[in-house]
Structures are given as structure tokens and as C-alpha cells.
Amino acid sequence: MGMLRRLLNLGRQEKIDAEIQAELESHLQMRTDDNLAAGMSPEQARREARLRFGNPIALKERAVASDAALELSGLWRDLLHAVRQLRRSPAFTATSIITLALGIGATTAIFTLVQQVMLQSLPVANPQELWRVGDKMHCCTWGGYTQDGDFTLFSWDLYRSFRTHTPGFEELAAFQASDQGLGVRPPGGAQQTEPRSGQFVSGNFFQTFGIGAWIGRVMTDSDDQENAPPVAVMSYQVWKEKYGSDPSVVGAVYQIDGHPFTVIGVAPPGFYGASLKGWDMPDFWLPLASEPLINGTTSLLKTPGQSWLNLIGRIQPGSNPRTIEAQLRLELRQWQASHLADMTPPEKESWQQQTLNLTPGGSGVSELxxxxxxxxxxxxxxxxxxxxxxxxxxxxxxxxxxxxxxxxxxxxxxxxxxxxxxxxxxxxxxxxxxxxxxxxxxxxxxxxxxxxxxxxxxxxxxxxxxxxxxxxxxxxxxxxxxxxxxxxxxxxxxxxxxxxxxxxxxxxxxxxxxxxxxxxxxxxxxxxxxxxxxxxxxxxxxxxxxxxxxQNFGFDMNGRYVAWINPKLGGYKPEQLDPLFERIQDRLKAIPGVKAVSTALYAPMSGEAWNAGIRVAGKPEPGPHDDNGASWVRVTPGFFETLGNPILRGRPITDDDTAATLHVAVINEAFAKKFFKGEDPIGRHFGSRKMKYAGIYTVVGIAADMRYVTWGLKEPNRPMFYVPETQTVQYDEADEMANEIATHYLTNVILWAPGHQVGLEEQVREALHEIDPDLVLSSVDSYPYLLKSVFxxxxxxxxxxxxxxxxxxxxxxxxxxxxxxxxxxxxxxxxxxxxxxxxxxxxxxxxxxxxxxxxxxxxxxxxxxxxxxxxxxxxxxxxxxxxxxxxxxxxxxxxxxxxxxxxxxxxxxxxxxxxxxxxxxxx
Known part of the structure; x- marks a missing residue:
């Protein structure tokens, strides 16, 4: 298109030059003819005419300049005339301008979102030099040593291997793929703990992106060491909106999940990190080395079979990304081979088919x-x-x-x-x-x-x-x-x-x-x-x-509310959780108008659920390409009754399901059809991860299908199973045990309060404060509100x-x-x-x-x-x-x-x- 425009301009200019040249030749010939009539010889007549007219190049330049001036003058006169004409037709002009404003404004508004969501690079130095390891979107954590074809999430162990053995990267940074809920108490200790969003990042995170601090300093590799003092970098937005742009924030010690962290700096305005979402951008960045301090027994840092990090690097000048990609694939294969003994049989069959892709990372990892x-x-x-x-x-x-x-x-x-x-x-x-x-x-x-x-x-x-x-x-x-x-x-x-x-x-x-x-x-x-x-x-x-x-969501939303809590922010240990949930449910049932209360790891349509690869006792090990996935959550007694989700066969989870009794599970209809097709599931056994755990859970009931997760809503209901909060499976593997413990930190309290409950959130907040002032309540949302956010x-x-x-x-x-x-x-x-x-x-x-x-x-x-x-x-x-x-x-x-x-x-x-x-x- 540009070439065509230049050719057209060139053709027009040549035409103008030809016209000017013809006019100059005409005047020159007229003067020559006059000289011939005066008796001069042809040579003298021509020479005198040229001397009289002067330099032809200068003449042409003056003609062109005069033509351009006339053109601009004409355009200006046309513009003034157009304005006068439009003023004389106010109805036509107003209609036209308003119509245009609506059309142009609508298009520009949509372009603004397209530009920021689809086209905009991270506000970092030279984003074109950044490359992401991986090409898909995965949230949170991926267990095991294989993924769905292409590696996108990485363990800390694999990240360290890549960073050490890939010289093509000038810097290679890692950052948590999910949100990290934090309970933050400002200096002084008198204020209540506030819920904040955090993200664990490698020590070279800010250096990789070429980001400096607005005030203070950013973290470095020395801050990301096992015995280094805990530090944090605060986002500009939370510093401005929550802490009033107070410069004394830098150097202050904040209690984060009950541990002292020194805020060493504030990130610059407009920097939200490398993961772009529409909500809950990080308020604090913490070093990866501090993850065990925050998560304790549920830490993922030193479990090589748990992938939870995104990787973005800045390549060396002159390096070929495809060469680096080939090297990363080789390093991935070598790393997997070193963990062959830890793999499941399906992983051993498919690990050599695993690969990864290096993709442009200038826009970060954008869920948006x-x-x-x-x-x-x-x-x-x-x-x-x-x-x-x-x-x-x-x-x-x-x-x-x-x-x-x-x-x-x-x-x-x-x-x-x-x-x-x-x-x-x-x-x-x-x-x-x-x-x-x-x-x-x-x-x-x-x-x-x-x-x-x-x-x-x-x-x-x-x-x-x-x-x-x-x-x-x-x-x-x-x-x-x-x-x-x-x-x-x-x-x-x-x-x-x-x-x-x-x-x-x-x-x-x-x-x-x-x-x-x-x-x-x-x-x-x-x-x-x-x-x-x-x-x-x-x-x-x-x-x-x-x-x-x-659509049929499988449960009754009328009068149902979800209260969002996070016991980890209150410093609760795993053994303290069961008594805590009992106190919460008893206290909330005492609120006037509340008919039933239950607690769950995640409530239906709250956005989350855990996933597992199912093994059924008495059936063979699934193949590497078999679909054996299901979702699951941990719940307390009364869960199905509180939601109005009917039990079709068997029984629900009750108070009789304790730590000392048989490990039980309630499955949904989709689970029964997928794993027990044509059979009676009641009394059957299943488990997850490995065949040696296939007999852990005993099916005691079948619940009606519920729409549980907020993705795949146009697809058939996903297989689900529900297990009691009071029961804990003992796994041999440290990473599986860490996951098992993490699932006991239930985050959603479901309330059934029919009718319009005015001030319910304030009453729930007051009740939880009575139980423990450090127990953080984010909000209480009705299901209509949840659906509004889901859709x-x-x-x-x-x-x-x-x-x-x-x-x-x-x-x-x-x-x-x-x-x-x-x-x-x-x-x-x-x-x-x-x-x-x-x-x-x-x-x-x-x-x-x-x-x-x-x-x-x-x-x-x-x-x-x-x-x-x-x-x-x-x-x-x-x-x-x-x-x-x-x-x-x-x-x-x-x-x-x-x-x-x-x-x-x-x-x-x-x-x-x-x-x-x-x-x-x-x-």
C-alpha cells in the first residue's frame, strides 16, 4: 500500500514538473522569437533569452513554491468557507456531528480496549527482547512431570536448571502463575489484618524487565536466598490508594501472614507485573525464597513435581530464539529423565513426547x-x-x-x-x-x-x-x-x-x-x-x-450467599481448622434469618475447584491419552442441604464421617457415568494420582450434577466428587501430602438465608470478629452477584x-x-x-x-x-x-x-x- 502511494505521488509530481517545464519552454521560445525579429542570430537570440530568464532550476523551484503556497491558500479559503456553510445549516451540522461522534466514539472506545488488551506491550524496557517459555494459559498449579503436550508451567527446580544451563538468556525470571492471598498488617500492630493480593517472583524479576523502583529499591538475587531477611516490594497503586503515598512505607516492617517483611521499595506507576488480568493485580511482590515461610507445610518451592511458575526471559543480543528453544527442549528432556523414577506409568509412556515453545513475551502472560x-x-x-x-x-x-x-x-x-x-x-x-x-x-x-x-x-x-x-x-x-x-x-x-x-x-x-x-x-x-x-x-x-x-445449575440459588474467608491469613495450623469451622458454622447459624451454614474449599460457581486424575479399584491403569480427569472439593456436613442440591442415591457427608472412620466420597452423576458406567457406584472404591491409591475413597452417595466451575459452561457437566473436611489421606510423596494439607484450608462459607437479608455482611463480619479478630472476611456475596461477575x-x-x-x-x-x-x-x-x-x-x-x-x-x-x-x-x-x-x-x-x-x-x-x-x- 505504501509503495502504491509513493508511486502515485511520484507520478503526480512528474506531471507537475512536466507542466512547469513546458510553461518555461514556452516563455523562453517567445523571448527567442522576439530576439530573432530584432535581428539577432539564432544562437544569440537563444543565449540572450536564457540570460534574461536566469537559472531554469531556480525558476522551477520558485514556481513550485508559488504553486504550493497557492494550494495552501486555497485549502485555507475552502476550510473557512466550509465552516461558514456549516454554521448556516445548524440542524444539518448538529445531526451530522452527533452521528459522527457516536460512530467514531464507539469505534474508538472498542479500539482502546483492543489496544490495551490485545496490542499493548508491558511498560518495561525493550519489550521486544522478552521471550516467554511456554505458549498456553494455565492457572495455578500442575502436578506431575508431564503436561498436556506443551510445557507452560514450571517447577522451581526446573526453572533453576533452565537459568543455569541456558546462556542464550541474558536474564530468565520466574513468577507465580496464580494469586497469593496475603494477610497484611501495617506497622504498629493495632490495625486489623487486611486482605491483599501477592505474587512470588524470582530475585531478578525486576532486573529482567528493566524496572526500577519509584522510591526505595527493587529486590535482587541476594534477596532471593534461603536465609535472606524477608523483603517485599509494594505496588504503586496500593501505596497511593491504601497508604496515602507515604514515603515512610519504605523501610517499614509489615506483618504478612504473621511474619515480618521489610518493604524495600515501591514499583513505578503503571507496572502491574507480568501477568495481566482484569482483577486482583499484585499488591506485593515477594521473593520465591520466602514462599515456604508463607505457605509452611503446603509449600511448593522444593517439590519438583509441582509446576506453578511462569517464565519470561530477555535474550542475549544477537541470539537466535529458535536456537534457545531447541536448547530448552533438550534441557527439559534431560530434567525429565532425571526424575523418571518418580513418574507414574502414564507419564513414563508420554514424557518423551513432551515439548515446549518459546514465544514473544513483550506482552507478558495475559489472561485478559x-x-x-x-x-x-x-x-x-x-x-x-x-x-x-x-x-x-x-x-x-x-x-x-x-x-x-x-x-x-x-x-x-x-x-x-x-x-x-x-x-x-x-x-x-x-x-x-x-x-x-x-x-x-x-x-x-x-x-x-x-x-x-x-x-x-x-x-x-x-x-x-x-x-x-x-x-x-x-x-x-x-x-x-x-x-x-x-x-x-x-x-x-x-x-x-x-x-x-x-x-x-x-x-x-x-x-x-x-x-x-x-x-x-x-x-x-x-x-x-x-x-x-x-x-x-x-x-x-x-x-x-x-x-x-x-440454565439448570443443579442447586437452588435463592437466598444463598457466599462468605469469603482465608484461614491461612489468620495463621491457623492444619490441626486447628476443624474446630474453627465448627465455631464459624455454629455462630453464623445464630444470625437471625440464617437457616443453614456449611463450609467448602470452593463454593459452586465461585471460580475454582481442584482437579485429579482418577484411578478406580479393580480397573486397569489409564493410558497416557485417556481422559480420566475430574474436579473435587472438600466440604463440611450439611453442604448439600445448604445448597439445596439433592442426593439421588446413598447419603451425603455427615458428622459421622470423622478422621477415625472410613474415607468416604460423594460423587455426582457425571462421575458415575464416566467411571462406573452401567455399574452401581455405591460401595465402590477410587483414588487419584497412582494406582496404589485407587482404593482410598469409598462412594457413599450420588448427588445431582451441579455447575461448579466457571469455565466450560457450554460443555456437559464435569465429573465431581466431594470429600469431608475431617478426613486426611496419608500419601507417601511430599508434594501430594502438601496438596492434601492445602485443601483443608476452606475458603467459602455458604449461608442459606431466605428473603432479603439487610446488613447480612455486617452481621457475618461481626460474628467472625467475635471468633477471632485476625480471621479476615473479604466479602459476602449473593449468588446473583456471583453470576453477574461470572457472565x-x-x-x-x-x-x-x-x-x-x-x-x-x-x-x-x-x-x-x-x-x-x-x-x-x-x-x-x-x-x-x-x-x-x-x-x-x-x-x-x-x-x-x-x-x-x-x-x-x-x-x-x-x-x-x-x-x-x-x-x-x-x-x-x-x-x-x-x-x-x-x-x-x-x-x-x-x-x-x-x-x-x-x-x-x-x-x-x-x-x-x-x-x-x-x-x-x-x-
């Missing part, structure tokens, strides 16, 4: 990109469609305006105005209009971005890296879109009006112009079809969202597409009204003749409406198959809705027809009220 990329592409396409509808609408308005003024245009042509000058004048006016709309559109974009962020991240107290304030890329994008829009909707009308025949225009101003009328009608047809596509997609997404929200992405996309559809519908109606009204104005004489010959008002209205509905009908004929095609494109984002859903198509068609009826009725009524005598007199 993985989560929102498809939705943002859809929204960008929808915003683009709205912008095209805006362009078609304004092109119609400008064309009608130009045709109405074609007598003036004809006079200008008759007086010698060039077509080029007329086109330039019209384009200057349209671009000026679009730039004014673009300026107003920046305000619309700012408000729209705020709305989108509110829809996308509705979680309370959630920090987000998305910046809604206008940025330089946003301003440049708005300017570029405004300019391109001005050219797009202005060039057609400018060309058409400048080619009006002077004679035809001067003969009669009120005669219709068939070709131009067809162009206007074509634009309306395009608007109608595009609006139908937007409306139908909005209807599909809206129905899909309703289906998601009102935030779908809600954002559906809401915005509905808004775009409504805007497109209004613009299409305005466009149809404009064309119909203009047609009535042009046919005033014809209508007068018809009425003089006996046509009644009803027939006149039918004639006008017939023309309007003909355009809409053609638009529908194009729009219906286009809507079905686009429905297939977005089918992956639909739930229990067909891409050709007849309800969506009928609803969208009905709305468009009603809008067409409204838009056409006003000009039709005006046509029917024409006085034949006055119309014929005007003609």
Missing part, C-alpha cells in the same frame, strides 16, 4: 487477551459496521444537500470552476465535519470505555490494568478514523455533485435525478442490511446470555452489540427518512399532477411508502442470509442458540420494518397533504 480476544474482535467488527452505517447516512445527507444546491454548483462550473476545485471544496467540508465529530467522539469514547470496563470487571474492589483515560494511541486512532470517515462519506457526494451538468441544473431545480436517487437508495439498502445483521447478532447473543444465566464478558458483549444494533437501527431509519423526504420534495410536481387527475391522499401515501418499503425489502433480502452467515461465524460464543434462530431473525426483521414504517410515514403524510394547485404552480 485469552479471555477477551474473541469478544473484542466481534465488538470491533460491530463498531466498524456502525461506522459504515454512519458513513452511508452522512453520504446520503451530503448528497441530498449537494443536489439541492446543484444550481449554485452549475453556476460555478459555468463561471470556470474546475471539477478538481469543486471536489476539493466538498471534501474539505466533509473532512471538517468529520474532525468536529471526531473531537466530540473522544468524549464519547471516554464515556464508552468507562462503561465497557464497568461491564467487563464488575467485581467489587477489583484493581484493573485497563486505563480509561484518553491515551496517545487512542487520540491518533480517533484522528485517523475521523479523517478516513470524512473522505469515505464525502468523496462520493463530492464527485457526483461536481459532475452535475450545468444546463440540466439551470433548467429546473425540482426535477429528479434518477442516477443520484438510485445511489441514495443503494446507500439506504446497505444501511438496512447492515442494521439487520447487527440486530440479529444482538438478539442471538442476548438469547445465549439468557440461556446461560437461566461479565458475555454481558459486556451482548450489551454493547445491542447498543450498536439500536444505534444502527436509528441511523437506518434516519437515512430512510432523509431519502424518502428528498424523493417527495423532488416529485412534488408529479404528485400534484396525480392528485389533480383524481388520485386520493391514501394512494399518494401508498406510493411513497411503497418506495420506502421496497428499499427496506431489498435490504432484508440481503441482510437475512448475511445475518445467518455472521451467526455461523459467532457460533462458538452461543449457548443453546442456533445461528439461524428464527426468533432472532423475526424479531430483528420486525424491528427494522417498524422503524421503516415510522421513517416513511412522515414524508408520506407530507406528500398526501400537498396542494395540487400550489404544486403545479411551483412546477
Amino acid at each position: 487477551r485469552a479471555q477477551y480476544k474473541d469478544g473484542l474482535k466481534l465488538l470491533m467488527a460491530a463498531a466498524g459496521c456502525v461506522l459504515l452505517v454512519v458513513c452511508a447516512n452522512l453520504a446520503n445527507l451530503l448528497l441530498a444537500r449537494g443536489l439541492r444546491n446543484r444550481q449554485q454548483t452549475a453556476v460555478r462550473v459555468a463561471l470556470g470552476a474546475s471539477r478538481r476545485r469543486l471536489i476539493r471544496k466538498a471534501l474539505v467540508e466533509s473532512i471538517a465535519l468529520s474532525l468536529m465529530g471526531g473531537l466530540l467522539g473522544i468524549g464519547v469514547a471516554y464515556a464508552g470505555t468507562n462503561l465497557i470496563v464497568h461491564l467487563a470487571f464488575p467485581v467489587k474492589n477489583a484493581s484493573s490494568p485497563i486505563q480509561v483515560a484518553p491515551s496517545v494511541p487512542m487520540l491518533f486512532f480517533a484522528l485517523a478514523v475521523a479523517t478516513a470517515t470524512g473522505i469515505l462519506f464525502g468523496i462520493g457526494p463530492a464527485w457526483m455533485t461536481s459532475h452535475a451538468e450545468p444546463v440540466e441544473a439551470l433548467r429546473g431545480a425540482n426535477r429528479s435525478v434518477g442516477g443520484r436517487s438510485r445511489i441514495q437508495q443503494t446507500l439506504v439498502i446497505a444501511q438496512a442490511s447492515m442494521s439487520l445483521v447487527l440486530l440479529s447478532i444482538a438478539a442471538l447473543l442476548g438469547q445465549s446470555l439468557r440461556n446461560l444465566k437461566h 461479565a464478558q458475555q454481558n459486556m458483549i451482548s450489551t454493547l452489540v445491542e447498543m450498536f444494533g439500536a444505534l444502527g437501527l436509528v441511523l437506518a431509519a434516519v437515512g430512510l427518512y432523509g431519502v424518502t423526504a428528498y424523493s417527495v420534495e423532488q416529485r412534488t410536481g408529479e404528485i400534484g399532477v396525480r392528485m389533480a387527475l383524481g388520485a386520493d391522499r391514501g394512494k399518494v401515501m401508498q406510493m411513497v411508502l411503497r418506495g420506502a418499503f421496497l428499499q427496506v425489502s431489498i435490504g432484508l433480502a440481503i441482510g437475512v442470509p448475511a445475518s445467518i452467515g455472521v451467526g455461523w461465524v459467532v457460533a462458538s460464543q452461543l449457548f443453546e442458540v442456533r445461528p439461524w434462530d428464527p426468533v432472532a431473525l423475526v424479531l430483528s426483521t420486525t424491528l427494522l420494518l417498524l422503524a421503516a414504517l415510522t421513517a416513511g410515514a412522515i414524508p408520506a403524510q407530507r406528500a398526501a397533504s400537498i396542494d395540487p394547485t400550489q404544486a403545479l404552480r411551483m412546477e
Whole structure:
């Protein structure tokens, strides 16, 4: 494209140079002829003419400069004239600017999110030099020595091996893949512990990204040693918002999970780390070496079979990433071979097929990109469609305006105005209009971005890296879109009006112009079809969202609440947990209106669950490619009753399931179908990880399927099993034992409190404070609120597409009204003749409406198959809705027809009220 533009510019410049050269030669020849007539010889005549005119190169340069000055002067005069003309038509100007502002603002708002989520690099030094080890998104922890084909998460042991043996990396940093909930108490000790989000990182984390401290210093490798004093780096956001930008924070000792940590520095503004999510960005960064201090017996640092770290490195100048990738794959194979004895039989079969990929890491590990990329592409396409509808609408308005003024245009042509000058004048006016709309559109974009962020991240107290304030890329994008829009909707009308025949225009101003009328009608047809596509997609997404929200979740959400706690932040030991949960449940049951209370590792639809590879007693070891995965949680007695989740067979978990009794489990229907198909599961045994643990759990009950995790909601229910909080499995492996202990720290208290419970959170907070002032309560959320956060992405996309559809519908109606009204104005004489010959008002209205509905009908004929095609494109984002859903198509068609009826009725009524005598007199 750039090459084509340069060739066109070069061709135009050559043409101008040729014209200037021809004019200079003409003047030189005229002077030479005069000299010949005066009696000079041909050589003297030519020489004297050249001396008189001077240096031809300098002459050409002065001519070019004069031409450019005249061009700029002409553009300035055209701009002033355009502003005066727009001021004389305030209704047209206001309508155009507002319409443009909506179209440009909507597109710019979506681009702001696309730029920050999809295109923006980390705010670090030379992000193009960063490379990530891995190419997938995995949260939290991956147990074992193999992963699903490609390694993405890494253990601390494997990270150290890579860092030591890969010289191609100038620096290689590791950081925790999940959030680390922290209980932080500021210096002084009198304040209550506050919940904060943290992240464990390697000592060279900030050095790898080229990040320095805002105040104080960042951590180094010396801070990430086993016996080093515990230190932390605070984020700028929490320093500013929670600690009032107090510089004395640096050097102060904060109690983090009951341990003293010295805050050595504050990170710079805008740095959220290398993991970009829509919420809970790190408040503190802690050295990896301090992870055992925080997590105690559940520590993952020195368990090579637990992968929980993301890796990003800065490569050496001149290094080839593909060479480093090959070396990392070899090192991975060698490391796995050194742990062959610790692998399960399926891992021993598949470890040699494992690999990893080195991918660009300048954008970090972005969960936002993985989560929102498809939705943002859809929204960008929808915003683009709205912008095209805006362009078609304004092109119609400008064309009608130009045709109405074609007598003036004809006079200008008759007086010698060039077509080029007329086109330039019209384009200057349209671009000026679009730039004014673009300026107003920046305000619309700012408000729209705020709305989108509110829809996308509705979680309370959630920090987000998305910046809604206008940025330089946003301003440049708005300017570029405004300019391109001005050219797009202005060039057609400018060309058409400048080619009006002077004679035809001067003969009669009120005669219709068939070709131009067809162009206007074509634009309306395009608007109608595009609006139908937007409306139908909005209807599909809206129905899909309703289906998601009102599907059978398998439990009763009415009157159910989830209280978020974290016993680890209160310093509780594993042996203290059972009595703690008993006290919590007894105390919360005493709150008026609370009918039942139970505690779980994670509540349904809270976002999490643990996963395990299932082994069934009496059945063979699963193969490396067999799907034997299931999710599980740990719960207390009363769990199923509190949620209203029915037990279909057997019994639930009860108070009789203690540490001294048989290890039991309740499974769901999906688990029974997958692992005990055609068999009676009650009394059967299963376990996880290795075959030697296949007989640990005894199935005592089957519960109805519940939608438990917040991912895969469009897929069948996932196999689940539930085990008692009071029972602990003794594993031989240290990492399995650490995981087992970690699952006893239950984080969700589920309350059944029917009716509208005013002040429930305050009562729960007070009750927990009575039990232990250090027991941190984050919030108490109702299930409607939880669903709002779960379906935030779908809600954002559906809401915005509905808004775009409504805007497109209004613009299409305005466009149809404009064309119909203009047609009535042009046919005033014809209508007068018809009425003089006996046509009644009803027939006149039918004639006008017939023309309007003909355009809409053609638009529908194009729009219906286009809507079905686009429905297939977005089918992956639909739930229990067909891409050709007849309800969506009928609803969208009905709305468009009603809008067409409204838009056409006003000009039709005006046509029917024409006085034949006055119309014929005007003609």
C-alpha cells in the first residue's frame, strides 16, 4: 500500500514538473522569437533569452513554491468557507456531528480496549527482547512431570536448571502463575489484618524487565536466598490508594501472614507485573525464597513435581530464539529423565513426547487477551459496521444537500470552476465535519470505555490494568478514523455533485435525478442490511446470555450467599481448622434469618475447584491419552442441604464421617457415568494420582450434577466428587501430602438465608470478629452477584452489540427518512399532477411508502442470509442458540420494518397533504 502511494505521488509530481517545464519552454521560445525579429542570430537570440530568464532550476523551484503556497491558500479559503456553510445549516451540522461522534466514539472506545488488551506491550524496557517459555494459559498449579503436550508451567527446580544451563538468556525470571492471598498488617500492630493480593517472583524479576523502583529499591538475587531477611516490594497503586503515598512505607516492617517483611521499595506507576488480568493485580511482590515461610507445610518451592511458575526471559543480543528453544527442549528432556523414577506409568509412556515453545513475551502472560480476544474482535467488527452505517447516512445527507444546491454548483462550473476545485471544496467540508465529530467522539469514547470496563470487571474492589483515560494511541486512532470517515462519506457526494451538468441544473431545480436517487437508495439498502445483521447478532447473543444465566445449575440459588474467608491469613495450623469451622458454622447459624451454614474449599460457581486424575479399584491403569480427569472439593456436613442440591442415591457427608472412620466420597452423576458406567457406584472404591491409591475413597452417595466451575459452561457437566473436611489421606510423596494439607484450608462459607437479608455482611463480619479478630472476611456475596461477575464478558458483549444494533437501527431509519423526504420534495410536481387527475391522499401515501418499503425489502433480502452467515461465524460464543434462530431473525426483521414504517410515514403524510394547485404552480 505504501509503495502504491509513493508511486502515485511520484507520478503526480512528474506531471507537475512536466507542466512547469513546458510553461518555461514556452516563455523562453517567445523571448527567442522576439530576439530573432530584432535581428539577432539564432544562437544569440537563444543565449540572450536564457540570460534574461536566469537559472531554469531556480525558476522551477520558485514556481513550485508559488504553486504550493497557492494550494495552501486555497485549502485555507475552502476550510473557512466550509465552516461558514456549516454554521448556516445548524440542524444539518448538529445531526451530522452527533452521528459522527457516536460512530467514531464507539469505534474508538472498542479500539482502546483492543489496544490495551490485545496490542499493548508491558511498560518495561525493550519489550521486544522478552521471550516467554511456554505458549498456553494455565492457572495455578500442575502436578506431575508431564503436561498436556506443551510445557507452560514450571517447577522451581526446573526453572533453576533452565537459568543455569541456558546462556542464550541474558536474564530468565520466574513468577507465580496464580494469586497469593496475603494477610497484611501495617506497622504498629493495632490495625486489623487486611486482605491483599501477592505474587512470588524470582530475585531478578525486576532486573529482567528493566524496572526500577519509584522510591526505595527493587529486590535482587541476594534477596532471593534461603536465609535472606524477608523483603517485599509494594505496588504503586496500593501505596497511593491504601497508604496515602507515604514515603515512610519504605523501610517499614509489615506483618504478612504473621511474619515480618521489610518493604524495600515501591514499583513505578503503571507496572502491574507480568501477568495481566482484569482483577486482583499484585499488591506485593515477594521473593520465591520466602514462599515456604508463607505457605509452611503446603509449600511448593522444593517439590519438583509441582509446576506453578511462569517464565519470561530477555535474550542475549544477537541470539537466535529458535536456537534457545531447541536448547530448552533438550534441557527439559534431560530434567525429565532425571526424575523418571518418580513418574507414574502414564507419564513414563508420554514424557518423551513432551515439548515446549518459546514465544514473544513483550506482552507478558495475559489472561485478559485469552479471555477477551474473541469478544473484542466481534465488538470491533460491530463498531466498524456502525461506522459504515454512519458513513452511508452522512453520504446520503451530503448528497441530498449537494443536489439541492446543484444550481449554485452549475453556476460555478459555468463561471470556470474546475471539477478538481469543486471536489476539493466538498471534501474539505466533509473532512471538517468529520474532525468536529471526531473531537466530540473522544468524549464519547471516554464515556464508552468507562462503561465497557464497568461491564467487563464488575467485581467489587477489583484493581484493573485497563486505563480509561484518553491515551496517545487512542487520540491518533480517533484522528485517523475521523479523517478516513470524512473522505469515505464525502468523496462520493463530492464527485457526483461536481459532475452535475450545468444546463440540466439551470433548467429546473425540482426535477429528479434518477442516477443520484438510485445511489441514495443503494446507500439506504446497505444501511438496512447492515442494521439487520447487527440486530440479529444482538438478539442471538442476548438469547445465549439468557440461556446461560437461566440454565439448570443443579442447586437452588435463592437466598444463598457466599462468605469469603482465608484461614491461612489468620495463621491457623492444619490441626486447628476443624474446630474453627465448627465455631464459624455454629455462630453464623445464630444470625437471625440464617437457616443453614456449611463450609467448602470452593463454593459452586465461585471460580475454582481442584482437579485429579482418577484411578478406580479393580480397573486397569489409564493410558497416557485417556481422559480420566475430574474436579473435587472438600466440604463440611450439611453442604448439600445448604445448597439445596439433592442426593439421588446413598447419603451425603455427615458428622459421622470423622478422621477415625472410613474415607468416604460423594460423587455426582457425571462421575458415575464416566467411571462406573452401567455399574452401581455405591460401595465402590477410587483414588487419584497412582494406582496404589485407587482404593482410598469409598462412594457413599450420588448427588445431582451441579455447575461448579466457571469455565466450560457450554460443555456437559464435569465429573465431581466431594470429600469431608475431617478426613486426611496419608500419601507417601511430599508434594501430594502438601496438596492434601492445602485443601483443608476452606475458603467459602455458604449461608442459606431466605428473603432479603439487610446488613447480612455486617452481621457475618461481626460474628467472625467475635471468633477471632485476625480471621479476615473479604466479602459476602449473593449468588446473583456471583453470576453477574461470572457472565461479565458475555454481558459486556451482548450489551454493547445491542447498543450498536439500536444505534444502527436509528441511523437506518434516519437515512430512510432523509431519502424518502428528498424523493417527495423532488416529485412534488408529479404528485400534484396525480392528485389533480383524481388520485386520493391514501394512494399518494401508498406510493411513497411503497418506495420506502421496497428499499427496506431489498435490504432484508440481503441482510437475512448475511445475518445467518455472521451467526455461523459467532457460533462458538452461543449457548443453546442456533445461528439461524428464527426468533432472532423475526424479531430483528420486525424491528427494522417498524422503524421503516415510522421513517416513511412522515414524508408520506407530507406528500398526501400537498396542494395540487400550489404544486403545479411551483412546477
